[in-house]
Amino acid sequence: MSIAPPRTAWVLLLGGLLGWLAAVALTVERFKLFTDPGYTPSCSINPILSCGSVMVTKQAAVFGFPNPLIGIVGFSVVVTLGVLSVAGVGFPRWIWGGLWLGTVAGLGFIGWLIFQSLYRINALCPYCMVVWAIMAPLFAVITNQLWGNAPGPLRVLAEWRWTLVALFYAVVLLLIFLRFQDYWLSLF
Numbered sequence: 083m084s085i086a087p088p089r090t091a092w093v094l095l096l097g098g099l100l101g102w103l104a105a106v107a108l109t110v111e112r113f114k115l116f117t118d119p120g121y122t123p124s125c126s127i128n129p130i131l132s133c134g135s136v137m138v139t140k141q142a143a144v145f146g147f148p149n150p151l152i153g154i155v156g157f158s159v160v161v162t163l164g165v166l167s168v169a170g171v172g173f174p175r176w177i178w179g180g181l182w183l184g185t186v187a188g189l190g191f192i193g194w195l196i197f198q199s200l201y202r203i204n205a206l207c208p209y210c211m212v213v214w215a216i217m218a219p220l221f222a223v224i225t226n227q228l229w230g231n232a233p234g235p236l237r238v239l240a241e242w243r244w245t246l247v248a249l250f251y252a253v254v255l256l257l258i259f260l261r262f263q264d265y266w267l268s269l270f
């Protein structure tokens with residue numbers, strides 16, 4: 083049994099809650115758009131920050147249903163494990179391994195979604211970006227929990243986890259700036 087340190091437990095809980103809330107908000111907005119095609123989602127702020135533009139694309143329902151439903155389920159698991167971790171409950175290594183694999187799969191999926199948003203859809207979804215921002219620190223704390231004491235390359239991954247998070251943020255912000263630089267610069 084492996085008990086998460088308090089910092090890890092709280093990052094799991096708070097990150098899971100933020101991700102879950104973003105997924106729920108996006109799902110509610112999507113269902114409002116389903117029932118009223120003329121509805122303008124609250125997260126449609128301008129031509130670039132426009133979840134309404136993103137929600138109507140095929141990329142927004144890759145598996146035949148709205149992508150945020152995946153977030154609701156996935157983040158529910160993270161919140162549950164976060165609550166139990168904050169309470170001091172330990173988990174077998176396979177639970178942490180499953181959570182880590184789910185997080186890696188989630189990062190791969192959001193990597194694809196970031197590419198789609200920037201270069202195919204040409205719009206950014208604010209609620210989606212909340213999920214993008216949360217996945218990196220979740221990956222970091224789960225990686226350390228699972229691989230922090232492991233020998234070899236996995237330990238190196240755990241040791242460099244926060245550098246990888248900073249690199250992820252820097253690359254995504256740079257890509258967003260470069261892709262929409264004409265718009266951003268027109269604001270000044």
